[in-house]
Amino acid sequence: MDPLSHEVSHLVVSMNGRGERQVPMGAVQAITHDVVQLRSSASEILRMPPFAREEYVTLHEVEIPGLERHVHVTPGEVLVPYPELERNVKRRTFFANLTYVTGLFIGLPLVFPVLKFLMKPMYASLDNRWLKIGNIGKVKTDDVGVQFQYKRKVKEAYMPEAEIEKNTWIVKATSSVLEKVYQEKDMEFRDAAGRPIWTNKKDMPYLAFSGKCPHLGCAYKWRKHKVLGQVFLCPCHLSIYDASGKVLDGPAPRPLDLLPIQVSANGDVQIIDMEFKAGTKSQTRIV
Amino acid sequence: MNDTPASGTQPTVAEKVFAFVDERVGLKLLAAKMLNESVPGGSRWAYVFGSILLFIFIMQAVTGVLLMFYYVPTADHAYASTQYILHDVDYGWFLLSYHFWGSSAMVLCVFAHMSQVFLWGAYKKPRELIWLVGLALFALVMGFGFTGYLLPWDQRAYWATTVGVEIMDKMPVLGDFLARFLKGGATPGQMTLSRFFVIHVMVLPAALIALAGLHLFLFRCAGPAGPFRGTPSELKAKTDYFFPRQIWKDVVGMAVVFACISAMAFWEPVVLLDEATPDPGDYHPEPEWYFLFIFQHLRLKMFSGEFGQFLGSMGLPGLLGIMLVLLPFFDRDPERNIFKRPLALIGWVVLTASILLFTVSAIINRDFLD
Numbered sequence: 001m002d003p004l005s006h007e008v009s010h011l012v013v014s015m016n017g018r019g020e021r022q023v024p025m026g027a028v029q030a031i032t033h034d035v036v037q038l039r040s041s042a043s044e045i046l047r048m049p050p051f052a053r054e055e056y057v058t059l060h061e062v063e064i065p066g067l068e069r070h071v072h073v074t075p076g077e078v079l080v081p082y083p084e085l086e087r088n089v090k091r092r093t094f095f096a097n098l099t100y101v102t103g104l105f106i107g108l109p110l111v112f113p114v115l116k117f118l119m120k121p122m123y124a125s126l127d128n129r130w131l132k133i134g135n136i137g138k139v140k141t142d143d144v145g146v147q148f149q150y151k152r153k154v155k156e157a158y159m160p161e162a163e164i165e166k167n168t169w170i171v172k173a174t175s176s177v178l179e180k181v182y183q184e185k186d187m188e189f190r191d192a193a194g195r196p197i198w199t200n201k202k203d204m205p206y207l208a209f210s211g212k213c214p215h216l217g218c219a220y221k222w223r224k225h226k227v228l229g230q231v232f233l234c235p236c237h238l239s240i241y242d243a244s245g246k247v248l249d250g251p252a253p254r255p256l257d258l259l260p261i262q263v264s265a266n267g268d269v270q271i272i273d274m275e276f277k278a279g280t281k282s283q284t285r286i287v
Numbered sequence: 288m289n290d291t292p293a294s295g296t297q298p299t300v301a302e303k304v305f306a307f308v309d310e311r312v313g314l315k316l317l318a319a320k321m322l323n324e325s326v327p328g329g330s331r332w333a334y335v336f337g338s339i340l341l342f343i344f345i346m347q348a349v350t351g352v353l354l355m356f357y358y359v360p361t362a363d364h365a366y367a368s369t370q371y372i373l374h375d376v377d378y379g380w381f382l383l384s385y386h387f388w389g390s391s392a393m394v395l396c397v398f399a400h401m402s403q404v405f406l407w408g409a410y411k412k413p414r415e416l417i418w419l420v421g422l423a424l425f426a427l428v429m430g431f432g433f434t435g436y437l438l439p440w441d442q443r444a445y446w447a448t449t450v451g452v453e454i455m456d457k458m459p460v461l462g463d464f465l466a467r468f469l470k471g472g473a474t475p476g477q478m479t480l481s482r483f484f485v486i487h488v489m490v491l492p493a494a495l496i497a498l499a500g501l502h503l504f505l506f507r508c509a510g511p512a513g514p515f516r517g518t519p520s521e522l523k524a525k526t527d528y529f530f531p532r533q534i535w536k537d538v539v540g541m542a543v544v545f546a547c548i549s550a551m552a553f554w555e556p557v558v559l560l561d562e563a564t565p566d567p568g569d570y571h572p573e574p575e576w577y578f579l580f581i582f583q584h585l586r587l588k589m590f591s592g593e594f595g596q597f598l599g600s601m602g603l604p605g606l607l608g609i610m611l612v613l614l615p616f617f618d619r620d621p622e623r624n625i626f627k628r629p630l631a632l633i634g635w636v637v638l639t640a641s642i643l644l645f646t647v648s649a650i651i652n653r654d655f656l657d
Contacts, residue, residue, distance in 0.1 A: 004522065060316050061316060063507060156478065218572050250588075251595065277456065278453045280593055287474055
């Protein structure tokens with residue numbers, strides 16, 4: 001049989017002790033259930049070349065895709081009886097369905113606990129503590145971004161308390177920049193329940209920007225741009241902001257995020273370390 | 288498969304063991320059936336990528352298990368244990384670097400394998416299911432790359448994950464949940480590392496083994512597609528079995544890939560940056576090279592703003608994914624010759640060219656940032 005076309009091309013005929021011959025299907029006249037009748041005579045068949053068995057493998061030793069569906073070469077079917085107890089078809093269906101029901105019975109009650117198990121750390125409450133991040137004396141020039149690096153203590157689940165390094169950008173803003181930022185209004189920060197946490201007064205000249213780019217969350221830098229001059233630039237996707245945090249160029253969907261800031265009489269700068277979801281037009285606080 | 292001992296000689300121990308197993312499970316028949324599969328039109332070098340992918344996966348599994356002998360997936364020890372593997376454990380630098388470059392080789396070979404199937408029109412009836420499972424495997428491979436990248440817990444790892452998860456966050460409805468689910472919170476930390484670790488070493492391998500098995504099973508059900516040109520009689524004349532010619536080509540391919548990965552591991556061993564923190568210092572975040580084109584195209588002005596960003600990070604890649612899934616069901620023309628399928632050819636060229644273009648421009652862009 002041809003393994004590609006599934007065409008049966010020859011029959012092997014045993015010549016009663018005088019070897020085997022390969023007879024083309026064209027020479028087959030009829031096949032009944034126990035007799036294969038050939039057109040050719042025995043002497044004609046004997047003149048055919050002997051069958052070279054070593055050039056073949058059996059069906060069991062070869063992979064022929066879809067063979068069972070296309071060709072029926074079984075000489076007859078071998079039937080196996082159902083055991084006496086298994087002959088009630090209705091009961092078999094019942095037990096098959098019972099298997100599914102049992103599966104559901106085991107699986108469904110597990111869905112909720114497993115979800116809760118996996119979701120445990122997902123929604124932590126927000127932290128509104130003030131963090132001291134340095135002294136304002138570091139900021140010398142107006143309308144220039146100055147990076148303040150600070151450490152924040154984190155206690156994650158079972159882990160020992162650790163310090164992570166973060167940064168924020170402080171700008172000592174001139175009145176024109178302040179106006180762009182506040183547009184004559186104080187900026188109020190509220191917690192998730194809507195209670196006020198802090199208000200940045202519109203005439204307080206220091207701005208604190210979250211160090212996280214509102215595009216996709218990278219960390220941006222204050223640097224020189226060939227055309228736009230001194231700007232905040234994010235190296236990831238090249239969003240560019242001016243000293244007021246406004247988007248000048250690039251893919252960012254909203255201005256830089258302002259943080260609550262206090263500057264004490266002796267120059268200590270404190271912020272509430274907030275983070276907002278990146279990539280959205282509106283601010284959604286996540287930290 | 289002739290292992291009957293010559294008459295008069297005693298069977299060796301190995302032959303006895305083989306005979307023992309064969310008697311119980313029909314090993315000879317099984318092996319014969321695996322090896323005797325017709326390859327229509329004969330073996331080809333173009334068909335080697337599937338086997339090579341299996342080989343790369345096995346090597347990734349082996350090197351991955353070895354790395355786990357020392358690696359600790361905690362925020363306070365992941366970096367140190369990776370440095371320990373790189374600098375203190377004998378040949379640790381090689382095994383880790385092999386694992387690292389193996390992932391690149393995997394992505395390249397997946398691309399080659401998918402391109403071959405696409406260009407040969409081998410996804411068409413009756414092979415739609417093989418294509419679908421293949422797409423799922425492709426997603427798993429990208430998942431391996433993404434989750435594995437975080438494990439060394441250096442700056443590169445941290446920022447690639449930060450940006451990658453933010454991109455996932457842009458998925459409608461489920462995005463926020465999914466991003467928090469993966470991070471185990473609002474920002475990357477210990478929970479993220481634990482999650483990425485278990486996904487990388489348990490969930491994805493289990494899924495990949497299951498789906499790769501299904502992929503092979505479906506492939507055996509449908510049989511190889513063969514070349515897209517040639518009459519049945521021409522194909523028949525050139526047809527041979529999987530063993531030995533195709534296996535020979537596959538083995539040569541595996542050896543070449545092994546040599547390439549080893550060479551990369553040898554000459555470009557992994558070097559970690561500073562330990563992960565949310566303050567990157569002077570480091571400019573960038574994902575692994577095979578994600579660079581997505582990274583770069585998000586820099587385009589047309590993908591700015593909330594909607595633009597959704598379009599760039601979710602919309603277009605999602606659309607491409609859906610198109611690939613639906614491909615065998617829409618493209619029902621039995622014609623497989625790529626030169627008679629202009630739309631498919633143009634589509635492949637445009638996609639490949641734009642991936643190359645964006646990757647190269649991302650690399651060029653690096654210079655402007657320093």
